[in-house]
Amino acid sequence: MRLADTRWPLAVAAIALVVGSLLTVGLNGYFAYLGVSVVVAAIALLGLGVVAGSAGMISLCQLTFAAVGAWVVSALNVAHAPGGFLVWLVLGGLAAGAVGVVIGLPALRLRGINLAVVTLGFAAAVDATLLQIQFPGTTTGVSTDRPAPFADDNAYFLLCVVVLVICCLAVHFVRRGRWGSAWAAVAFSERGAAAAGANVRTAKISAFAVSAALGGISGGLLTGQVGYAFPSSFTPIQSLALYVLAIMSGAHLIDMAVFGALLWVAVPELLKRWGVPQDWGFVIFGLLGIQALASKTNLGATIRELRHRRRAGVELAPEPTSDTAVAPAGDPVLVVRGLSIRFGQVDALSTVDLDVPENGVLGVIGPNGAGKSTLVDVISGFLPQATGTVELDGRPLTGDPTQRARNGLRRTFQQDRVPAGLTVASYVRFVARRRLAATDITEALRFFGCPPPTTRLEHVDVGARRLVEMAGQVLAAPRVLLLDEPAAGLPHEDHLVLAERLRQVPARFGVSVLLIDHDLELVRAVCDTITVLDFGEVIASGPQAEVLADPAVRTAYMGETELL
């Protein structure tokens, strides 16, 4: 069962429901009860998979969110609130989600490790509090009854399976959509996500909220299973164990979340039958968790790796006929004036002026340390302390990288910033941030010589990943695209093919380009106008031939003249 990367989620869901119904008939009461425990754990693990797996954060209070859900269900039950159990269950999930947002806020901009500290603190505080005040109804003996048609264990198990299937489908579709791509991108690189116009904060908070809401639903179901909620079901230790289990099984894969839940229930149950202390279960989880972290793999990844071993090769073949005429460059679309930035005592850039012409490609060259990448960082908003003005289409371009990306200025990175967890097509859709026909994607990918859309990015080499990044950013249809050494990582013979492609980008996609590269042949083949930086200052700017003939440029760029 490959629920996570299946093309037929609804069919798999239907099969799961049929299996659930058959189990309902076939299981005796005790096993149905255990089955409910499995489902409850599976929903909690599914939530952890979103935070720990998809978004790469450490969350140590999943069962505390479950306690919030259980609390809401118990309290509504004691208060005889209208709506009945299922409505309370949803409300419990929403309440837990809201708590998740509040808990996630302090850990927003900082790394996952801070989230770990916050969540452990929250788990410890809530645990101590619950021990003191207990859940509503437990001290007075008001039990939470299951809804009428699902009163016995077998029927309740079926209800839980239905809830689980709904949760799995929701997670599946959310993960395939914009939110899910943003989670994967943020987990891999916050800068990459921001440059694609995704809001890093929203991505992190939404992952955490979804995870907490799933936790809340599992707590509500648990309350229905037992009738009462007890603090001992939601201890920090169990949250720790659940996190370790999520890491070990690879709970970001839906089938692995279910498998992990089976382990969660089966291991203590078997130990009980063999007369071994049940705490050995957590010792086993702990050891396997350390093993999984140390070997950088998990059960799910291992199983999938065995299933399909394919490597995607990349062919960057010249297109047979490319009769796209290169339009003459127009007025400046991106105007940079007096851009300066200091790092300590170093002037990384001082009063840099440049213009990117409409429908043109401006080349920026310069020796190592001239400030080329810093220039891209400043224009795209990653260095807010810089002074000077940047205008796009005559309007000042300000704000954080996310805003600038949405306002029509996109960039690519020198480093690999492409998340390995997505397919080529889903990554391109995520970067493009607009509705695209499948044919547009295929065509753009073919134009840049990328692997086919269904390839998983983990099977794509670094050079080709950067072509995919470029294709996605071009499909976003920005006004200006900043390319930071796009040819790095490609075999040298592919450079000139890429040059031919880049030359056509303005006419074909309506995107003006600022190109930084070390490869002078590439720059020469693509750019009509060139700006040269040295030690953070513009030393020459203008038509290609003039600039490259300038002796000052030769000295700065080469230190010698034979190469030109």
Place this chain on the structure above:
Amino acid sequence: MLQGALAGLAAGGLYAVLAVCLTLMSRLVRVVNFAQAATGMFGSYVSVWLAVHIGLPSWLAVAVGVLLGGALSVALGFVVSTWLAEASTGTRSAVTVAALLLLISLSFILFGNKPQPFQPLLAGPAFTAGGVVISQVTVATVGLAVVVAVASWLLLTRTTVGVSLRALSERPTTAELLGIPAKALSAAVWGVTGLLGTVIIEIVAPSQSNDATSLSMLVVPAAAAALLGGFRRLDLAVVGGLLLGVVQGALAQSEQLSIARYFVPFLAIAGLLLWSQRKEVWDAAR
């Protein structure tokens, strides 16, 4: 209130020592060690067991326990530095989360889940100041916190070993190429923090709620204290630990505020994080 606040100083010193250990780990070996208090708990439990069941004299039992705490920490450090040398702080710290789970569960198996019959190492009042009694435990924990922080600071700033340690934390590969014994130094950091954590828990456990979970979860207030110094500054870590202890002690005095006491470390963590990230911080330098 004042009596409560001063009673809280003993816990404050404990938080401060653990916070200093966490800060050292974070700075020198790129780990937020969630098992910091758990290794101390395990070592202390072994001491109690040796004293009660084997009948060792208490000084010897404590010595064995402290050494074991250090050894456990070194073993954990070995796993982290061998297999996760190049991994991110997050992944390295996740290993310590698994270790925390493992140690608590192991102690349940070996020693049960009830509090242990600790023999107090220090008991009774040290002196009385203005009608308020200061216990020996308070003097010991606060003293140890200050001594450890000052000693660490002197070591890191005034000795060649300290310079090597700082080089190792900033640029591990470069430091190794310069011939700095990376493995041995990392192991030493893990070992020393393990020893310190066990010593402080041996001192405080008799007068604390000392079941395995409570002792292991001491890492939470310690992390709150370490956050005041941003996991970098030792002096602020000590101040944060003492403050936290005093506030909790004062709150424990009143019936209505007793639940608020549980949330003090968490609220401190959340508040400090919100404050420290007023400015945009990216995940990579470029």
